[in-house]
Amino acid sequence: MSGANKDKAELLERLAAAGGLKAGSATEVARQLGLPEAEVYGAGSFFHLLSDPETKLRVCTGLSCAMRGARDLLAQAQAAGMPVAECSCLAACDRAPALLRERSVLVDVKPEDIAQAEGKWQAVQGAELSEDWVGAIGCGEAVSSHLPIDLAGEMDVSGSAYRRAETLGAEAVIAALDEAGLQGRGGAGFPAAIKWRGVRAEPAAPHYIVLNADEGEPGTFKDRELMLRRPDKVIEGLAIAAMCLGAEDVYLYLRGEFRGPWLALERAIAAFAEAGLFPGIHFHLHAGHGAYICGEETALLEALEGKRGMPRLKPPFPTQHGLWGKPTLIQNVETIACVPAIVMQGGSWFRALGKTEPGTKLYSISGDVARPGTYELPLGISLDELAQAAGGYLGTLMAFSPGGASSGFLPASERGRALDFKGLAAAGSMLGSAGVVVLNSANSMIDAVREQLVFFENESCGQCAPCRVGTRFLREALDRKLRGESSQQSLAQVAEVAWEMNEGSICGLGQAAALPLTTALNHFPKALGSAES
């Protein structure tokens, strides 16, 4: 990284240190870094933790939090005169409703917590999502220590997987990933071995490794849990990738609200360093500043480079043209954390763990189940099996969202379907991040759809019209429906807009953003009032 690149990459951190975009702060940061002030301002204005420093509280209105009274909490805090706004999923769906006080995530927030603060935002308390706080986990009937991730296991900083990878050599490690059938666990499900081979084959130097820990898909909190409990798996996986692909610099991009996971990763890095492991590999932690879209890998790269988090056009893919234009491997937290176990026990072992597709999978489950949490289960279990691991359903199952907002909704009749890549795609949905939200019959389907549409509207980067205009168009159409102003014509328009969002959007956000509405129209026509038309 050249000096100028490094300066620019610091832009967002410096703005955060200056307390966000207050009058004059962009100008000052621009002066320090020798950049045009508008560039600093434009970048800062993209991230809601920077763009609006006067808002001190943010109530999560992600689906699981909304189902637990988040909108009432928001109204209550507003009525109490607090500087409060709504925000997108805080990855604490298992402890809903959640709230962000400056950059601290508070969970299990109750109306009393707001009332007792007597209008003072600083006084709002709740259980804090910190390094020593962890959520519920489970692994069904499996023996914990036989699992690739093993959330309940002890930290292991022996570096044995790294050493074995050194002995095997890069080609054999990648062959093992291939044999394991390891697919990306962030949402897209891209085969890991292809990415690794791609970067390794690129002649341009240097190569970079980037960890995508910008977990923000509503309903998803498995990476949070994984980093809190097994940061060793993450760091060792990254080190193996760096060794195999000839990279020296590893960038870890965590969403800015993940203070606990940040500390846990720092602790693991320090522990490995103390053991004299991974010499020559430099780990750089970067905090996000509030933008779901930065979980999209090229938007993440833009943010790492100190720019607005707008996705790049693909091709070229990051394996060829990634961070600062160099070949870059970007992997989700869970994907990389599978690597040490695959190196130790072999690809065929990992593959055999799955039910319908290779490996185990961390499923986040929240909403109407007894024990929301993160469960490491064979890939391809059904919703019924997952719910059973989570203590059973609460109430009568009506619908579920199998893989985050981007996966739309499926009806209760799909409860036996395998929650895997192919099975859910065949049902017009997707496994995505495997952040499952369960809705029982006490919920309003149309309200649930609206929360997902609001989410995409708020988190669209605004770069391309199908997504920027389309998300707003759909939300406004639903609002007209709720006001009773809808017409048959508008249903046709909605269908056309949804088609165009998928066809014309630059990135996966826009391409999937209509799914909550279109799947609900498909499976719940009566609930959405479209059955008669």
Next chain:
Amino acid sequence: MGKTLELTLNGQTLSFGEGDTILDVAGRAGEEIMTLCHDPRLKPVGACRTCLVEIDGWRRLAPSCATKAEAGMRITTHNERIDRHQKALLSLYLSDSVSEEATHDTADASQLHSWAARVGAATDWPHLDSQRFERSDDRNPYVQFRADRCILCARCTRYCAEVESVSAITLAGRGSKTTIATTDARSLLDTSCELCGGCIDVCPTGAMTEKKPLAQRLKPARMLDKVRTTCNYCGVGCQMDLNVDRAAHQGRGQVVKISSPETGVAPNDGNLCVKGRFAYQFIDHQDRLQVPLVRGEDGELHEASWEEALQAAARGLQGVAKRHGADSLGFISSSRCTGEENYLVQKLSRAVFKTNNVHQCSAT
């Protein structure tokens, strides 16, 4: 250009060079592809999504402006899928913009609206309630941003950064609130803006326009004639188009706007400076000299012929030189003269009047 390569576009075999985009290849073959965010002076961003084409073997439609041509590609620019995409996309744009009639106050026809009409976009979709901040109190004299017309193609911000290296404006905010902004919403006068007006020229929708009073005589483009001329403010020779309202001033005509010629026209490639683009009101100014004037014995200025005026000037100069010596004369020429004219002034000074007292205003 490297070795010659070939691809197929709408069934036609076309050759291209290394580095060409699909849009470049199509353009040379006379195949029209709709664009809004494209400008040959700027790095393509593929953001407006109008130029998407289908490439055999590619699952997704690809932006032709940003996709490099590859040997053997089979490309389609019109089929049912692309036509449906274009129509839906432009319908969405219209639902988030103003009506075609509302854009008549900018001289250049809104490219958005003309494309929308051509692809048959719906004009009856509900109008969206997007809230884009527009800095309506900016006190700069020339540039007006009207957010309700903006499609966020970012031609203006990219032009400002990539061509002018000024970076006064930026995309700001996110999602449907994304807008074109200055740092801390300051007036352009309090930024690095040089008021070149390039943002107005590159805008495809009329979101960036001239402010009143400059804009008050504007009419739709079809009622104006464009007259290509050379800017006379300095010796660079920038080409520009006078937008002339022939009917104005009882048929004498009036220049109501300056616009850039198409990119590629030498020497300025469509770029102009604040003087060239905005300082044209001298054309109709009441104090403007239209015939030579010579001061008479009565101390007043009188209309004269060029012959008389030049005689008077020569007599005066020679008289001073005779009475006080050649070095009592000094010659200052204008930056509005060409290089050749400036050369002749120094020749006049040194060779005819024998003095080295010669200067040119833009040399300081």
